[in-house]
Amino acid sequence: MVGKTIESFREAFGRALVEIGKENENVVVLDADVKSSTKTIYFEKAFPDRFFQLGISEQDLVSTAAGFAIAGRVPVASAFAAFMMRAWEQIRNTIARDNLNVKIVTTHSGFSDFMDGSSHQCLEDIALMRTLPNMGVIVPADAYATRTLLRQIIENEGPFYMRLGRDHAVRVYDDEELEIGKAEILREGEDIFLIACGPTVPIALEAAERLRDLSVGVADFHTIKPMDEGTLLKIAKKANLIVTLEEHSIFGGLGGAVAEVLGEKMPKRVIRIGTRDFGRSSRSYLKLLDFYGLSAEKVVKRVAEAVGR
Amino acid sequence: MSSSIQYKLREMLSEVNNFHLGSSITCLEILKAVMAKKGENDVIILSKGHSAPAFYVILSELGFLSDEELWSFADLNGLPSHVIRGLPFVEVSSGSLGQGLSIANGIALASKMERKIYVILGDGELDEGQIWEAAMTSSHYKLDNVIAIIDRNFRQLTGKTEETMSKEPLREKWEAFGWEVFEVENRAGKILELLFELDEVKGKPKVIIAKAKAVGIDGR
Numbered sequence: 001m002v003g004k005t006i007e008s009f010r011e012a013f014g015r016a017l018v019e020i021g022k023e024n025e026n027v028v029v030l031d032a033d034v035k036s037s038t039k040t041i042y043f044e045k046a047f048p049d050r051f052f053q054l055g056i057s058e059q060d061l062v063s064t065a066a067g068f069a070i071a072g073r074v075p076v077a078s079a080f081a082a083f084m085m086r087a088w089e090q091i092r093n094t095i096a097r098d099n100l101n102v103k104i105v106t107t108h109s110g111f112s113d114f115m116d117g118s119s120h121q122c123l124e125d126i127a128l129m130r131t132l133p134n135m136g137v138i139v140p141a142d143a144y145a146t147r148t149l150l151r152q153i154i155e156n157e158g159p160f161y162m163r164l165g166r167d168h169a170v171r172v173y174d175d176e177e178l179e180i181g182k183a184e185i186l187r188e189g190e191d192i193f194l195i196a197c198g199p200t201v202p203i204a205l206e207a208a209e210r211l212r213d214l215s216v217g218v219a220d221f222h223t224i225k226p227m228d229e230g231t232l233l234k235i236a237k238k239a240n241l242i243v244t245l246e247e248h249s250i251f252g253g254l255g256g257a258v259a260e261v262l263g264e265k266m267p268k269r270v271i272r273i274g275t276r277d278f279g280r281s282s283r284s285y286l287k288l289l290d291f292y293g294l295s296a297e298k299v300v301k302r303v304a305e306a307v308g309r
Numbered sequence: 310m311s312s313s314i315q316y317k318l319r320e321m322l323s324e325v326n327n328f329h330l331g332s333s334i335t336c337l338e339i340l341k342a343v344m345a346k347k348g349e350n351d352v353i354i355l356s357k358g359h360s361a362p363a364f365y366v367i368l369s370e371l372g373f374l375s376d377e378e379l380w381s382f383a384d385l386n387g388l389p390s391h392v393i394r395g396l397p398f399v400e401v402s403s404g405s406l407g408q409g410l411s412i413a414n415g416i417a418l419a420s421k422m423e424r425k426i427y428v429i430l431g432d433g434e435l436d437e438g439q440i441w442e443a444a445m446t447s448s449h450y451k452l453d454n455v456i457a458i459i460d461r462n463f464r465q466l467t468g469k470t471e472e473t474m475s476k477e478p479l480r481e482k483w484e485a486f487g488w489e490v491f492e493v494e495n496r497a498g499k500i501l502e503l504l505f506e507l508d509e510v511k512g513k514p515k516v517i518i519a520k521a522k523a524v525g526i527d528g529r
């Protein structure tokens with residue numbers, strides 16, 4: 001199942017938008033002058049009349065998208081994750097508060113924009129979006145998940161935030177039937193469970209493989225909100241240790257969401273692997289992940305330490 | 310100003326510490342004119358959402374809200390203090406300044422000129438950078454069905470607009486952003502007359518600067 005990078009997140013996003021656009025004439029795409037980086041440029045080429053350039057103005061971008069939704073269209077507002085967050089209050093007060101049918105899809109999230117450094121590495125967006133009533137939060141693991149989950153957020157009424165990386169999308173899925181709101185258990189395990197989202201899913205799978213003398217399970221929680229509490233509690237019933245992995249702050253992200261549910265409903269030890277700090281520049285994405293403890297090697301080390309190996 | 314409607318507004322707000330009374334008083338005439346002009350599919354966006362009391366009073370005058378509902382203003386389960394989507398003629402919730410013009414542009418772009426979108430802005434609200442982002446968008450896309458009306462009462466929360474954050478030269482600013490600009494005394498009749506005139510202006514978004522005369526900080 002796990003394989004090489006075949007198609008990047010942004011390529012998958014751009015191409016899927018065109019496919020969806022062919023079937024659904026109501027879909028429009030709004031851009032903040034990053035279309036060639038996010039790959040919404042493919043949609044523009046296919047449907048120039050349904051593509052709207054807003055310039056470098058994320059606040060205007062999301063509020064204009066709100067207007068499109070009010071008028072009955074299905075707007076996809078896209079920009080870099082870090083800069084979309086400057087429109088958080090617009091997203092809160094207009095899109096989430098009025099439960100508008102706006103799809104916010106950001107690319108270059110987490111550490112994926114490794115070279116650009118701390119200003120561009122968005123490590124807070126899951127937390128910000130997760131607190132908003134009505135807002136769904138989706139983090140696909142690979143190109144396949146990006147395509148299928150994008151289609152689903154467009155088909156489902158209401159506001160969604162989809163968080164994508166840039167290029168490095170290691171293949172996780174063939175054609176499993178992913179469903180928003182339903183976590184995927186990718187590897188069964190008894191004692192320890194690695195819970196991941198986005199590009200940390202293949203890392204979790206690799207770490208579990210290296211830890212095969214222990215019973216380590218892996219789950220992809222691509223839908224962070226609404227969280228699949230049923231699957232989470234099923235996992236926690238067996239496992240003594242839950243480890244969350246995310247290219248995000250450990251405060252308020254996937255780890256925070258998992259710890260909240262378990263703390264209230266089934267107290268278990270949870271180790272959250274992620275960041276506590278801003279990012280930094282690196283010439284290599286994988287080196288940057290390793291620096292923040294998100295390589296398979298570092299995850300293995302952390303789990304081994306936790307279980308006294 | 311018909312005094313009965315202003316009296317109603319004052320009475321309604323006397324119970325709630327004169328909540329945004331000044332801003333509501335100067336907004337009454339604008340709303341009256343816009344409601345008189347509005348076609349069935351046209352949209353009104355009260356971007357300066359704190360003038361909700363004025364909107365409610367106008368709606369009650371038109372028979373869309375009862376007096377009982379009016380007196381429930383800002384009470385738990387009563388009329389919300391800032392307009393909320395779902396109330397008569399309210400397409401989008403407001404209360405956070407600076408967003409209405411962008412939303413109007415979105416509706417205008419989606420509707421392909423089939424309907425007019427009236428956006429009511431406060432002059433204090435013009436401090437928000439997003440207004441100018443949106444102003445660029447309206448003119449870039451030549452949205453001549455977007456009509457902004459600025460409640461130019463020369464007051465914002467801190468005091469006089471020109472002392473808090475200068476707005477002038479306002480006409481020139483909007484012109485420079487590619488808008489057709491009209492200035493008018495803040496009276497319903499005059500604004501209404503102008504609204505009909507500017508229907509004839511094509512290919513550009515339009516803004517009316519509705520100037521109030523000597524309105525005190527308490528709205529008197």
